[in-house]
Amino acid sequence: MESVRVEAVTPPVTLGEGPHWSNIEQALYYVDIFNQNVHRYHPDTDTHTTLHIEGGPVTLVVPHETRPNVFIVSVGLCLAAVTWPDPTRSHRTSTFTTLTSVDRTKPDNRFNDGKCDHLGRLWAGTMGKTDVPDNPVPHQGSLFVLGQGCATPILDKVSISNGLAWSEDCNTFYFVDTAAYTVDAFKCNMKTANISERRTVLDYRKEGLYPAFPDGMTIDTQGRLWVACFGAGKVHCIDPSKCEIVRSVKLPTNSLTSVCWGGPNLDHLYVTTTTKMLTKEQLQAQPQAGAVFR
Numbered sequence: 001m002e003s004v005r006v007e008a009v010t011p012p013v014t015l016g017e018g019p020h021w022s023n024i025e026q027a028l029y030y031v032d033i034f035n036q037n038v039h040r041y042h043p044d045t046d047t048h049t050t051l052h053i054e055g056g057p058v059t060l061v062v063p064h065e066t067r068p069n070v071f072i073v074s075v076g077l078c079l080a081a082v083t084w085p086d087p088t089r090s091h092r093t094s095t096f097t098t099l100t101s102v103d104r105t106k107p108d109n110r111f112n113d114g115k116c117d118h119l120g121r122l123w124a125g126t127m128g129k130t131d132v133p134d135n136p137v138p139h140q141g142s143l144f145v146l147g148q149g150c151a152t153p154i155l156d157k158v159s160i161s162n163g164l165a166w167s168e169d170c171n172t173f174y175f176v177d178t179a180a181y182t183v184d185a186f187k188c189n190m191k192t193a194n195i196s197e198r199r200t201v202l203d204y205r206k207e208g209l210y211p212a213f214p215d216g217m218t219i220d221t222q223g224r225l226w227v228a229c230f231g232a233g234k235v236h237c238i239d240p241s242k243c244e245i246v247r248s249v250k251l252p253t254n255s256l257t258s259v260c261w262g263g264p265n266l267d268h269l270y271v272t273t274t275t276k277m278l279t280k281e282q283l284q285a286q287p288q289a290g291a292v293f294r
Contacts, residue, residue: 074124154193176215
């Protein structure tokens with residue numbers, strides 16, 4: 001098996017999440033959720049800038065397809081459009097345009113992970129107030145699809161909505177509810193954004209991986225899922241046709257949160273991490289916790 005070089009490429013943050021690679025800019029965007037920051041890392045120039053957004057936890061960031069320097073972000077229970085005047089320079093703002101709000105009867109909820117399908121629709125999920133998998137407020141969240149200015153729920157009774165991915169033919173949608181400790185697959189009708197026939201690809205408890213659990217996720221050109229394993233310090237490569245882990249990559253910190261492909265050839269795997277749930281002793285032993293790794 002080919003060797004892998006693992007390196008930290010950004011300074012640590014508290015809760016890094018939601019990595020998104022901009023192929024146009026050749027830059028990585030990600031968030032620090034409770035510090036309400038969107039981060040941009042540009043590998044070619046080794047530069048790092050931030051956009052601070054007042055208003056609530058910021059859990060996802062996706063560049064707008066046709067509006068330069070406009071980004072779709074979550075702010076609490078809102079999906080919003082925010083302008084970053086010059087992403088190569090750090091900036092602060094309290095101004096954003098709310099596109100839609102969800103879970104209005106559940107004010108303790110917030111958005112968590114989200115990403116766009118190949119038609120440009122944003123799929124994003126919510127979760128309850130507690131995000132410790134062993135003690136969540138169960139089934140408070142939902143998975144939504146944003147389109148035409150409103151968010152349509154497509155899956156309810158979600159505890160911690162997390163990783164999302166689609167097969168190349170878009171007939172299969174993969175999803176992680178972290179509190180269920182499973183990576184699941186659905187039959188997907190991309191035209192209508194309907195999902196059905198849920199099945200489990202991998203159960204982390206049955207595989208003996210508990211108390212570690214699945215978090216963010218991406219997919220490769222061979223149809224294999226790459227899943228950040230929170231608590232084990234590993235990225236697992238899962239072959240969904242075999243329902244088994246076929247490879248793993250160890251990182252020098254325990255709490256991995258999400259993954260995405262990047263680089264000119266999309267062959268660099270970027271991994272966000274956090275200092276969350278690490279003891280003082282663990283933080284001393286893992287000084288790069290909270291960094292983005294490549």
